Amino acid sequence: MQAPERRDAVRLEREGDIAVIVIDNPPVNAGSAAVRAGLLAAIETVRDDERLHGAVLIGAGTTFIAGSDLREFGQPLAEPQLPTVIRAIEDCGKPVVAALHGAALGGGFELALGCDARVASPGTVVGLPEVTLGIIPGAGGTQRLPRIVGIPRAIGMVCSGERVHSAAALAAGLIDAEVEGDLRAAAVAHARQMAGCKQRLRDRAVPMADAGAVADATAAALKVGKRRPAVQAAIDAITATAHAPFDEGLAQERAVFQHLRVSREAAALRHQFFAERDSARHPSLDGAGPRAVQCVAVIGAGTMGSGIAIAALEAGHDVLLLEQDAAALERGATRIHAHYAGRVQSGKVKAAVAVAAACEARLTASLDWTRLAEADLVIEAVFEDLAVKQQVFQRIDHLARPGAVLASNTSYLDLEAIAAATFRPQDVIGLHFFSPAHVMRLMEVVRGTVSAPDALATGLAVARKLRKLPLLTGNAFGFVGNRLYAAYRRQCEFMVEEGAWPEQVDAALEAYGFAMGPFAVADLSGLDIAWRMRKAQAATRDPAARYVHIADRLCEAGRLGRKTGAGYYRYADGASRPQVDAAVHDLITQVRCDKGLSPRTLTDGEIQRRALLALVNEAALLLAEGVAERATDVDVALVNGYGFPRWEGGPVFWARERGAAALQADLDELAALSGQGFVRGDVAVLLDGVVCDEGH
Numbered sequence: 001m002q003a004p005e006r007r008d009a010v011r012l013e014r015e016g017d018i019a020v021i022v023i024d025n026p027p028v029n030a031g032s033a034a035v036r037a038g039l040l041a042a043i044e045t046v047r048d049d050e051r052l053h054g055a056v057l058i059g060a061g062t063t064f065i066a067g068s069d070l071r072e073f074g075q076p077l078a079e080p081q082l083p084t085v086i087r088a089i090e091d092c093g094k095p096v097v098a099a100l101h102g103a104a105l106g107g108g109f110e111l112a113l114g115c116d117a118r119v120a121s122p123g124t125v126v127g128l129p130e131v132t133l134g135i136i137p138g139a140g141g142t143q144r145l146p147r148i149v150g151i152p153r154a155i156g157m158v159c160s161g162e163r164v165h166s167a168a169a170l171a172a173g174l175i176d177a178e179v180e181g182d183l184r185a186a187a188v189a190h191a192r193q194m195a196g197c198k199q200r201l202r203d204r205a206v207p208m209a210d211a212g213a214v215a216d217a218t219a220a221a222l223k224v225g226k227r228r229p230a231v232q233a234a235i236d237a238i239t240a241t242a243h244a245p246f247d248e249g250l251a252q253e254r255a256v257f258q259h260l261r262v263s264r265e266a267a268a269l270r271h272q273f274f275a276e277r278d279s280a281r282h283p284s285l286d287g288a289g290p291r292a293v294q295c296v297a298v299i300g301a302g303t304m305g306s307g308i309a310i311a312a313l314e315a316g317h318d319v320l321l322l323e324q325d326a327a328a329l330e331r332g333a334t335r336i337h338a339h340y341a342g343r344v345q346s347g348k349v350k351a352a353v354a355v356a357a358a359c360e361a362r363l364t365a366s367l368d369w370t371r372l373a374e375a376d377l378v379i380e381a382v383f384e385d386l387a388v389k390q391q392v393f394q395r396i397d398h399l400a401r402p403g404a405v406l407a408s409n410t411s412y413l414d415l416e417a418i419a420a421a422t423f424r425p426q427d428v429i430g431l432h433f434f435s436p437a438h439v440m441r442l443m444e445v446v447r448g449t450v451s452a453p454d455a456l457a458t459g460l461a462v463a464r465k466l467r468k469l470p471l472l473t474g475n476a477f478g479f480v481g482n483r484l485y486a487a488y489r490r491q492c493e494f495m496v497e498e499g500a501w502p503e504q505v506d507a508a509l510e511a512y513g514f515a516m517g518p519f520a521v522a523d524l525s526g527l528d529i530a531w532r533m534r535k536a537q538a539a540t541r542d543p544a545a546r547y548v549h550i551a552d553r554l555c556e557a558g559r560l561g562r563k564t565g566a567g568y569y570r571y572a573d574g575a576s577r578p579q580v581d582a583a584v585h586d587l588i589t590q591v592r593c594d595k596g597l598s599p600r601t602l603t604d605g606e607i608q609r610r611a612l613l614a615l616v617n618e619a620a621l622l623l624a625e626g627v628a629e630r631a632t633d634v635d636v637a638l639v640n641g642y643g644f645p646r647w648e649g650g651p652v653f654w655a656r657e658r659g660a661a662a663l664q665a666d667l668d669e670l671a672a673l674s675g676q677g678f679v680r681g682d683v684a685v686l687l688d689g690v691v692c693d694e695g696h
């Protein structure tokens with residue numbers, strides 16, 4: 001091998017007559033202007049150098065190209081752009097083999113599809129996740145992929161952003177070979193063996209597709225993708241391959257990509273991407289490493305405890321499930337068993353059956369609390385009652401081994417008051433899961449003033465192992481998520497009191513993109529929990545503060561939500577679909593009358609704006625109080641835990657877009673409409689240091 005010809009992010013090395021073009025742009029070899037320029041120059045060398053008969057593209061480090069550098073996407077793209085690089089590969093007259101390991105995603109996989117062959121190490125993932133970022137593949141992905149897998153499968157893959165593992169990729173023809181051992185050597189051999197022969201996907205015909213299969217794939221993609229513009233655009237681009245000549249399809253795809261790239265929706269989705277990435281940075285933990293966790297004890301086998309147990313089992317942990325009595329333990333164990341029985345029944349592959357069996361084998365349901373000594377992490381999920389939780393923590397303190405991390409799943413209670421029940425408050429943290437705990441991605445990791453950094457680091461590491469998105473929060477009533485949601489719901493109640501019906505508020509917010517409106521959510525979770533809390537807080541509430549009595553009246557009438565067949569809506573004969581109920585309108589009218597309020601009409605626009613402003617205001621308060629670490633954590637919480645539409649970015653994204661002056665005026669208006677008791681936040685803290693939406 002000769003000395004490498006060094007370039008910035010790409011270098012060309014020679015193995016006899018084959019060029020090995022190494023992409024070296026740590027940490028994940030993201031496609032960038034420098035990478036594209038380096039690749040183009042290297043391909044031109046391959047084309048012009050008669051001693052070279054082919055080339056291999058390979059990534060340095062642990063991956064091929066894991067995606068494009070998204071920071072470039074909000075600005076004009078620098079030349080050369082990716083289609084130019086791929087065109088050069090196609091036109092260079094010599095075979096180019098993509099050697100894939102780690103991830104080949106987005107532009108990385110499009111580059112690979114532009115090569116003449118693809119070989120991959122076992123465990124490689126390939127895919128085109130662009131649609132999840134509000135764009136479509138823009139460098140031929142929608143045109144080349146259907147030439148391998150056909151139109152229906154291409155629609156499914158692109159619209160869902162599916163990541164395909166190497167074994168499945170081989171079966172689908174997305175890669176030509178899976179190679180154990182030395183990837184680079186295998187790819188060089190592959191290129192040499194192709195001996196001057198080009199195998200461009202552009203020259204391949206698109207397999208004939210059954211119209212019914214295309215229609216089914218389209219309908220499924222639109223449903224799952226909530227009819228977002230990028231989903232429809234991807235479908236259009238892929239189905240065009242059935243009739244459009246390759247270059248025409250390519251040009252059309254590029255035009256749509258360029259248009260979507262600068263759209264608001266794509267900017268919002270990129271904002272959310274960066275917000276999630278940033279939420280994983282915790283300078284305050286100062287590099288503290290997590291403690292080792294294999295055995296997780298879950299105390300309380302109710303709704304949350306059983307979900308938490310399932311999540312921990314699926315992450316490979318041994319789980320010890322403890323309860324106060326045999327009947328409750330039995331109910332929890334049955335719930336977990338039913339989950340796995342369901343999985344086995346729907347399991348298309350034997351693997352699902354084996355996984356379910358392995359998970360169940362790692363579960364111990366017991367009433368013997370002395371076994372707590374085996375646990376590395378204890379997660380308490382008993383009733384939301386401080387005295388009960390303190391008692392349970394005292395008992396845990398007696399039995400758990402020194403160094404075990406002790407966590408509470410409390411939704412609202414003071415973590416420090418819970419920790420004070422132990423002689424080791426430094427080991428106590430909050431791990432606030434969302435319901436259903438084995439499904440929801442968000443998890444708040446709550447920090448008490450004396451929580452040890454390595455206990456918190458353990459919580460964060462376990463969360464990630466459970467495939468959750470952890471958010472580090474301060475210890476304050478409702479932490480970040482429930483505190484935001486309470487402000488949002490309060491504002492929605494104000495709007496009902498002023499004249500909107502609950503169903504109108506729900507419809508307006510669902511039209512905005514929320515998965516469910518706040519009153520339908522309240523019915524689903526049950527109105528009694530909040531009622532109990534309001535009663536507990538009654539003595540300390542400012543009597544002059546505005547208070548909406550509607551929920552109390554509903555509860556007093558026995559309307560506790562779906563479980564009682566009635567709440568803000570009626571659920572007739574066990575039906576789960578909410579039905580508007582005249583009795584609720586009468587009750588609301590009465591409440592308005594009691595306060596001497598004349599109802600007025602609120603537009604959907606006003607409802608949406610006030611709901612957003614309430615969230616923005618609460619975000620400012622949370623940030624000022626240090627409960628949220630950074631402004632964008634608010635957007636992460638709402639999108640991943642509360643059904644806020646990802647494609648709208650989040651309230652902080654919206655606030656930054658609106659700008660300081662407009663926001664101040666908006667909040668003046670909100671404060672006036674909300675009346676006595678409204679605490680105004682300083683929104684400047686949300687806008688501080690923002691250069692542009694992608695200034696990361």
Ligand code: NAD
Binds near residue numbers: 382
């Ligand atoms: P649940 O009523 O379904 O389950 C609580 C379980 O704890 C019951 O099985 C009960 O037998 C057991 N338990 C009570 N006291 C006990 C004790 N002293 N020792 C052992 N076990 C005891 O309640 P849940 O909805 O699962 O909520 C549990 C916790 O999770 C609460 O703190 C709640 O605030 C929190 N949480 C709930 C949700 C939700 O949506 N349900 C979401 C997030 C967090």
